[in-house]
Amino acid sequence: ETGVTQSPTHLIKTRGQQVTLRCSSQSGHNTVSWYQQALGQGPQFIFQYYREEENGRGNFPPRFSGLQFPNYSSELNVNALELDDSALYLCASSLAGRSEQYFGPGTRLTVT
Amino acid sequence: LAKTTQPISMDSYEGQEVNITCSHNNIATNDYITWYQQFPSQGPRFIIQGYKTKVTNEVASLFIPADRKSSTLSLPRVSLSDTAVYYCLVGDINSGTSGTYKYIFGTGTRLKVLA
Numbered sequence A: 001e002t003g004v005t006q007s008p009t010h011l012i013k014t015r016g017q018q019v020t021l022r023c024s025s026q027s028g029h030n031t032v033s034w035y036q037q038a039l040g041q042g043p044q045f046i047f048q049y050y051r052e053e054e055n056g057r058g059n060f061p062p063r064f065s066g067l068q069f070p071n072y073s074s075e076l077n078v079n080a081l082e083l084d085d086s087a088l089y090l091c092a093s094s095l096a097g098r099s100e101q102y103f104g105p106g107t108r109l110t111v112t
Numbered sequence B: 001l002a003k004t005t006q007p008i009s010m011d012s013y014e015g016q017e018v019n020i021t022c023s024h025n026n027i028a029t030n031d032y033i034t035w036y037q038q039f040p041s042q043g044p045r046f047i048i049q050g051y052k053t054k055v056t057n058e059v060a061s062l063f064i065p066a067d068r069k070s071s072t073l074s075l076p077r078v079s080l081s082d083t084a085v086y087y088c089l090v091g092d093i094n095s096g097t098s099g100t101y102k103y104i105f106g107t108g109t110r111l112k113v114l115a
Helices: none
Strands: A005-007 A010-013 A019-024 A031-037 A044-050 A053-057 A064-068 A074-078 A087-094 A107-111 B009-013 B018-023 B031-038 B045-050 B053-056 B061-064 B070-075 B084-092 B109-114
Touching (some): A005 A087, A019 A087, A019 A107, B045 B053, B045 B061, B070 B084
Parallel strands (some): A010 A107
Antiparallel strands (some): A019 A074, A031 A044, A064 A074, B061 B070, B084 B109
């Protein structure tokens, strides 16, 4: 079991609302990545944060945004929720320049 | 980032050795090959990583031929608890201190271990 934690575990939102998901990285890890995993699919890279700045982004619209804090924890914000945003959102932490990522258990978001 | 191709699913029996092959024809010189395991409703878990030849750890072995266009994850003597989805990923891990390394996951191989 990794030291990466995510909250909340489950969340139900209505289309058009906004949501904030939180992640605490493994101790000492300074890089956080976020992934979206739809049912039956592999995780899709959203973006990565290093030293509190976005450092790489996947094919996701600007309404997906994030923050990284000085203690390396992170938030994923999604505005104007759409039904297709329903998925498992995974956070992964790592050391900068190292490829081995440690994933949290995820937050299951349901948009109705 | 190189694209990977894996079998969609595999079945095996307890105690058997399982080999899952991944194709990555466009692998670049700096790319490493990494395998992850994912159980339902959990985040992926790192299994093994390699660049060439053979890598072995307490969980699995990774075989990479000289041309590096494919790789094979070998799980010795699987048990029911090895039932999971296995992902093969390829990417450059030498991203320096900028931390730009990011994974591109495919759909993975769904391994089912039968009693």
